[in-house]
Amino acid sequence: MKVLVTVKEVGEADDDFEIEGTDIASSDLEYDLNEWDDYAIEAAVQLAEAGIAEEVVAVTIGPERAEETIRMALAKGADRAVRVWDDAFEGTFADVSSKVDVFEAVVDEEEPELVLSGVQAADTAFGATGVALAERIGFDHAAVVNDLDLDADAGVANVHRELEGGIEELTEVDLPAVLTVQTGLNEPRYASLRGIRQAQRKEIAATDLADLGLTPADVESTLTLTEMYEPESDSDAELIEGDAGEAAGRLAEVLREKGVGA
Amino acid sequence: MEFEPSAEHRMIRDTVREFCESEIRPIAQEIEDDHRFPEEVFAALADLDVMGIPVSEAYGGLGGDQLMYALVTEELGRVSGGIGLSYAAHTSLGAKPIEAFGTEAQKEEWLRPLAEGDGIGAWALTEPGSGSDASGMETTAEYDPDADEYVLNGTKQFITNANVANSVLVKAVTDPDAGYDGISTFIVDPDDDGFEVVTVWEKMGLNCSPTCEIAFDDLRLPADRLLGEEGDGWEQTMSTLDGGRISIAALSVGLAQGAYEAAKEYAGEREQFGKPIAEFDAIRDKIVHMYRQIERARLLTHKAATRYDAGEPVTKASALAKLDASEAAREVAEEAVQTLGGYGYTTDFAPQRFYRDAKLMEIGEGTSEIQHVVLGRELGL
Ligand SMILES: Cc1cc2nc3c(=O)[nH]c(=O)nc-3n(C[C@H](O)[C@H](O)[C@H](O)COP(=O)(O)OP(=O)(O)OC[C@H]3O[C@@H](n4cnc5c(N)ncnc54)[C@H](O)[C@@H]3O)c2cc1C
Numbered sequence: 001m002k003v004l005v006t007v008k009e010v011g012e013a014d015d016d017f018e019i020e021g022t023d024i025a026s027s028d029l030e031y032d033l034n035e036w037d038d039y040a041i042e043a044a045v046q047l048a049e050a051g052i053a054e055e056v057v058a059v060t061i062g063p064e065r066a067e068e069t070i071r072m073a074l075a076k077g078a079d080r081a082v083r084v085w086d087d088a089f090e091g092t093f094a095d096v097s098s099k100v101d102v103f104e105a106v107v108d109e110e111e112p113e114l115v116l117s118g119v120q121a122a123d124t125a126f127g128a129t130g131v132a133l134a135e136r137i138g139f140d141h142a143a144v145v146n147d148l149d150l151d152a153d154a155g156v157a158n159v160h161r162e163l164e165g166g167i168e169e170l171t172e173v174d175l176p177a178v179l180t181v182q183t184g185l186n187e188p189r190y191a192s193l194r195g196i197r198q199a200q201r202k203e204i205a206a207t208d209l210a211d212l213g214l215t216p217a218d219v220e221s222t223l224t225l226t227e228m229y230e231p232e233s234d235s236d237a238e239l240i241e242g243d244a245g246e247a248a249g250r251l252a253e254v255l256r257e258k259g260v261g262a
Numbered sequence: 263m264e265f266e267p268s269a270e271h272r273m274i275r276d277t278v279r280e281f282c283e284s285e286i287r288p289i290a291q292e293i294e295d296d297h298r299f300p301e302e303v304f305a306a307l308a309d310l311d312v313m314g315i316p317v318s319e320a321y322g323g324l325g326g327d328q329l330m331y332a333l334v335t336e337e338l339g340r341v342s343g344g345i346g347l348s349y350a351a352h353t354s355l356g357a358k359p360i361e362a363f364g365t366e367a368q369k370e371e372w373l374r375p376l377a378e379g380d381g382i383g384a385w386a387l388t389e390p391g392s393g394s395d396a397s398g399m400e401t402t403a404e405y406d407p408d409a410d411e412y413v414l415n416g417t418k419q420f421i422t423n424a425n426v427a428n429s430v431l432v433k434a435v436t437d438p439d440a441g442y443d444g445i446s447t448f449i450v451d452p453d454d455d456g457f458e459v460v461t462v463w464e465k466m467g468l469n470c471s472p473t474c475e476i477a478f479d480d481l482r483l484p485a486d487r488l489l490g491e492e493g494d495g496w497e498q499t500m501s502t503l504d505g506g507r508i509s510i511a512a513l514s515v516g517l518a519q520g521a522y523e524a525a526k527e528y529a530g531e532r533e534q535f536g537k538p539i540a541e542f543d544a545i546r547d548k549i550v551h552m553y554r555q556i557e558r559a560r561l562l563t564h565k566a567a568t569r570y571d572a573g574e575p576v577t578k579a580s581a582l583a584k585l586d587a588s589e590a591a592r593e594v595a596e597e598a599v600q601t602l603g604g605y606g607y608t609t610d611f612a613p614q615r616f617y618r619d620a621k622l623m624e625i626g627e628g629t630s631e632i633q634h635v636v637l638g639r640e641l642g643l
Contacts, residue, residue: 192311196270
């Protein structure tokens with residue numbers, strides 16, 4: 001089967017950063033592969049190693065700069081990558097639906113049986129792309145997956161989903177399916193140096209909207225960023241000091257004040 | 263002129279850095295305190311294909327270049343000088359000479375396990391009575407024509423990795439009347455009869471990297487353990503050290519970088535007289551000076567590595583890089599200790615470890631005094 005993994009390059013801000021217009025200054029950002037996408041790649045590569053996946057394709061929406069990050073997916077074992085970018089995305093804030101427009105077209109082209117997606121992106125944190133894509137392409141889906149056992153013959157993914165309050169749901173999802181991957185699914189490997197060297201020669205297909213049969217109008221975003229600011233934080237943290245007895249006493253007092261165990 | 267490493271080099275450096283941060287930094291002081299060679303770290307480095315970076319893929323290496331090797335060595339030094347030293351000795355001294363001077367059969371048997379990380383390499387030149395002056399070497403290898411074997415006798419001093427090695431490349435005199443032209447190199451297996459690890463030294467630093475005195479007592483070597491031709495040993499040594507000094511320079515840059523980062527972070531947080539100490543001119547100037555020394559040493563190191571990769575002569579460039587970077591490492595580490603004040607003197611903080619480790623860089627693979635001798639000669643003095 002073919003596995004498609006959606007990956008995103010995310011910018012992480014330094015402790016001190018400047019805001020430029022509606023974004024954090026790029027000089028204060030370190031770009032890296034989105035953490036949850038790393039779990040998704042690891043899951044896909046494990047499926048390939050188990051002989052279940054024949055091909056692992058990584059897809060991203062991102063400018064040329066993102067290639068370095070996408071190459072990390074290739075270094076860890078993805079076979080090839082598709083990078084979609086278009087002038088139409090320049091300077092805009094793509095909403096979930098415009099991303100899904102793109103991924104839908106890529107799915108049409110690639111015809112994967114399984115799509116793995118991070119549960120969320122560390123920067124925008126919509127947590128919606130994978131599920132919205134499933135809805136659009138008519139695949140079954142499971143969100144917040146932290147355990148996966150794929151029975152390819154039966155065409156079923158047995159998954160654990162993390163729900164609120166420490167509850168887990170065990171469920172079966174029929175293939176083709178979209179799974180959004182949560183922390184805990186696996187421990188991502190370090191790319192081996194040989195993998196990194198081989199990744200330099202793997203294909204990253206630069207694709208624009210026209211290549212996908214889309215127009216800028218198709219992917220128009222309903223969201224615009226109007227302002228970026230640091231929220232006022234009024235923290236009133238109290239540092240409890242003293243020996244264990246005193247500290248425990250004060251802690252109990254605070255908890256009681258706040259209504260715990262009343 | 264290219265001052266930035268390629269995307270591939272950066273990706274490799276960043277991956278190794280990530281590994282070092284998560285897997286080595288947390289245990290760096292502990293393995294020093296315990297004087298423990300961390301086999302598990304080297305096994306993990308082998309899984310990442312780090313152990314054979316500048317060795318051809320034909321023998322299980324990565325097929326990378328000297329610059330890539332230097333970048334990775336710097337990253338190891340940034341968290342653990344001892345791991346960095348054992349790694350550099352394994353690669354430049356233990357493995358590279360077999361690739362450069364060995365027969366196909368020797369490369370298959372002895373280089374492959376080192377490049378793939380199944381074994382650790384070592385190299386034995388120094389003796390109790392012969393350090394900077396290798397012509398005073400007393401270890402002998404006498405040829406026994408009846409058995410077609412060499413018989414090795416003598417003692418080697420300060421041999422990195424000797425007690426954990428798969429092979430030790432030993433320099434020995436095969437023709438006592440020929441001076442430098444009478445020295446040859448042999449591939450010795452620590453399992454060979456007559457091989458003894460006499461001492462594992464207690465040192466000022468780098469204690470997770472074993473430094474051994476070893477002795478050979480009528481150790482018999484089949485003739486196919488001779489590396490290159492009889493009498494090639496000294497020429498081989500010179501070219502081996504040309505490459506090796508680049509890795510010691512890189513390791514020194516890493517030590518300096520680690521010390522600098524610790525000092526910079528601390529100076530931004532520690533407050534005295536109502537403000538972070540980094541805001542006092544004296545401390546700020548120290549940190550700026552550290553940065554300046556590191557940047558300079560790194561440029562010299564990358565220049566030497568780049569020349570090496572272009573196949574140009576590197577004796578001068580590698581001696582200069584090693585001289586400058588080792589001095590920078592010691593000075594930066596010392597100033598890092600000073601920046602942390604009393605805390606810098608405790609083993610709870612890293613600068614003292616960098617300081618101890620850095621000192622060796624001015625001694626091993628040719629002391630700084632010897633680098634001056636080499637440079638003077640290169641400058642025609
Ligand atoms: C931790 C550690 C690891 C090592 N690993 C290895 C290894 O793996 N393999 C190996 O073969 N060796 C190894 N060595 C040995 C190292 O290379 C030698 O210690 C070094 O070359 C110096 O030799 P020496 O100690 O005999 O000092 P000496 O040569 O006795 O030097 C003593 C002092 O005299 C100075 N001096 C000597 N000659 C001159 C001169 N002509 N002009 C000016 N000054 C001079 C030196 O610079 C030094 O300051 C290691 C040493 C240490 C401490």
